Amino acid sequence: MEVEGRIEEQDILIVGGGIAGLTTALGLHRLGIRSLVLESSDELRSTGFALTMWTNAWIALDALGIGDAMRAKSLPIQGCASHSISSLISSCSFSSFSTIAISFQVGCLDSSSSHTDFKLGQFESRCVKRTDLLELLERELPRESVRYSSKIVNIQESGNFKLVHLAHGSVYRAKALLGCDGVNSMVAKWMGLKSPISAGRAAIRGYVVYPEGHGFEPKLYAYFGGGVRLGFAPCDDKGVYWFCTFTPSLFKYDESERDPVKMKQFVMSKISTAHNHVLDVVERTELDSVSLAHLKFRSPWDILFGNIVKKGVCVLGDALHPMTPDLGQGACSAIEDSVVLARCLGEALSEVGDEEDYVKMEKGLDWFGRERRWRSFSLVSTAYVVGILQETDNRFVSFFRKMFLSKFTVEPFVRMADFDCGNLHLTST
Numbered sequence: 001m002e003v004e005g006r007i008e009e010q011d012i013l014i015v016g017g018g019i020a021g022l023t024t025a026l027g028l029h030r031l032g033i034r035s036l037v038l039e040s041s042d043e044l045r046s047t048g049f050a051l052t053m054w055t056n057a058w059i060a061l062d063a064l065g066i067g068d069a070m071r072a073k074s075l076p077i078q079g080c081a082s083h084s085i086s087s088l089i090s091s092c093s094f095s096s097f098s099t100i101a102i103s104f105q106v107g108c109l110d111s112s113s114s115h116t117d118f119k120l121g122q123f124e125s126r127c128v129k130r131t132d133l134l135e136l137l138e139r140e141l142p143r144e145s146v147r148y149s150s151k152i153v154n155i156q157e158s159g160n161f162k163l164v165h166l167a168h169g170s171v172y173r174a175k176a177l178l179g180c181d182g183v184n185s186m187v188a189k190w191m192g193l194k195s196p197i198s199a200g201r202a203a204i205r206g207y208v209v210y211p212e213g214h215g216f217e218p219k220l221y222a223y224f225g226g227g228v229r230l231g232f233a234p235c236d237d238k239g240v241y242w243f244c245t246f247t248p249s250l251f252k253y254d255e256s257e258r259d260p261v262k263m264k265q266f267v268m269s270k271i272s273t274a275h276n277h278v279l280d281v282v283e284r285t286e287l288d289s290v291s292l293a294h295l296k297f298r299s300p301w302d303i304l305f306g307n308i309v310k311k312g313v314c315v316l317g318d319a320l321h322p323m324t325p326d327l328g329q330g331a332c333s334a335i336e337d338s339v340v341l342a343r344c345l346g347e348a349l350s351e352v353g354d355e356e357d358y359v360k361m362e363k364g365l366d367w368f369g370r371e372r373r374w375r376s377f378s379l380v381s382t383a384y385v386v387g388i389l390q391e392t393d394n395r396f397v398s399f400f401r402k403m404f405l406s407k408f409t410v411e412p413f414v415r416m417a418d419f420d421c422g423n424l425h426l427t428s429t
């Protein structure tokens with residue numbers, strides 16, 4: 001491709017200004033490393049309303065210096081109430097990662113469900129509004145760190161540099177290119193990774209505001225069975241985030257359906273046996289606060305054996321490890337990626353020696369790939385298996401799910417969230 005006109009030089013270009021892109025830019029900024037984020041939307045883009053964020057994400061946000069600012073905008077979730085629609089009634093609670101005490105208790109949302117109540121103890125979980133997180137990240141960055149309306153349409157190698165072409169004709173030359181461009185990442189495609197696979201499942205999500213306060217305890221409420229999984233959690237005293245994952249083909253649900261009325265009707269029909277205040281969460285949701293997403297994941301083998309780093313280019317966040325949302329770990333692990341990547345680049349650039357910067361950056365990205373490959377593999381594969389086990393209507397699996405609800409619900413969350421990505425202190429300083 002011939003390049004006409006001016007080429008803008010940048011050391012580090014980040015493609016995509018979602019959670020992965022902005023946290024990466026912030027991690028680098030904290031280490032005094034300049035980068036530029038190119039985002040295709042014309043403003044900060046936040047789809048999906050809210051997120052549950054687990055201990056590993058809070059450790060990573062603390063490393064970036066914004067943990068407390070986000071804590072101030074959210075409620076600490078103190079437990080999980082899991083319900084398997086109709087059957088045995090059991091519950092268990094734990095106050096640390098290792099202690100699980102089983103006791104019996106009647107479910108509080110729907111007395112016909114098997115019910116498991118968990119106290120989260122030292123484990124940190126909060127439900128945060130996506131806009132709160134993205135706006136905070138953007139505020140923490142130097143002005144003009146993000147260029148909107150900048151859609152990348154092509155990448156070329158040019159000696160030791162990458163030429164990045166934008167839809168409106170601008171061209172950038174960079175020493176390192178960080179693909180934070182989400183599940184349909186063109187950077188991942190350029191690196192030769194296969195397209196993500198459809199999980200054959202979908203999620204309807206919503207956010208509801210109770211002007212007078214919702215009155216729910218700060219818990220993550222989850223229902224399993226009947227081929228769906230419904231969950232909701234309060235973000236603050238007035239806002240509640242909810243989601244319902246399901247397999248459209250099982251219900252002959254038309255996946256191209258974009259009418260929020262029909263989405264709400266579908267969810268209501270699947271939880272009709274739940275207590276009124278659970279139904280009310282969905283019913284009250286304004287139509288512009290409901291959306292549907294098709295669920296995709298990257299083949300774990302592609303993560304293990306594919307090019308996740310290639311000659312000064314790498315992918316992170318959903319561009320690296322798109323996963324089904326069954327562990328609530330996509331964004332949490334994207335923030336981990338960002339801290340690790342910033343640290344690896346910082347370490348490499350601060351090495352003494354007369355190597356050119358682009359060589360040091362390539363080295364830093366290689367370290368990142370080595371550190372994150374296995375973690376990404378485990379997250380994607382665990383999320384996939386947990387999703388199948390939680391949602392399936394298979395009688396055999398359902399029987400075991402009811403008997404060992406905690407094994408299928410809270411334990412995998414705890415295991416995957418029990419991860420410390422480290423801080424941003426460089427060993428050389």
Ligand SMILES: Cc1cc2nc3c(=O)[nH]c(=O)nc-3n(C[C@H](O)[C@H](O)[C@H](O)COP(=O)(O)OP(=O)(O)OC[C@H]3O[C@@H](n4cnc5c(N)ncnc54)[C@H](O)[C@@H]3O)c2cc1C
Nearest residue numbers: 016018019020040052152182203317318325328330331332
């Ligand atoms: C139903 C559902 C529920 C979820 N719940 C949770 C949860 O509770 N907790 C959790 O941690 N995670 C959750 N996730 C996962 C989470 O949403 C994602 O992992 C996270 O948003 C990934 O962030 P990202 O920055 O990597 O990608 P994205 O958020 O997709 O951002 C990518 C950005 O790149 C931009 N872009 C794309 N292509 C280009 C291009 N060519 N040029 C320039 N810019 C481009 C896009 O506009 C976008 O802004 C959930 C996901 C789903 C589907």
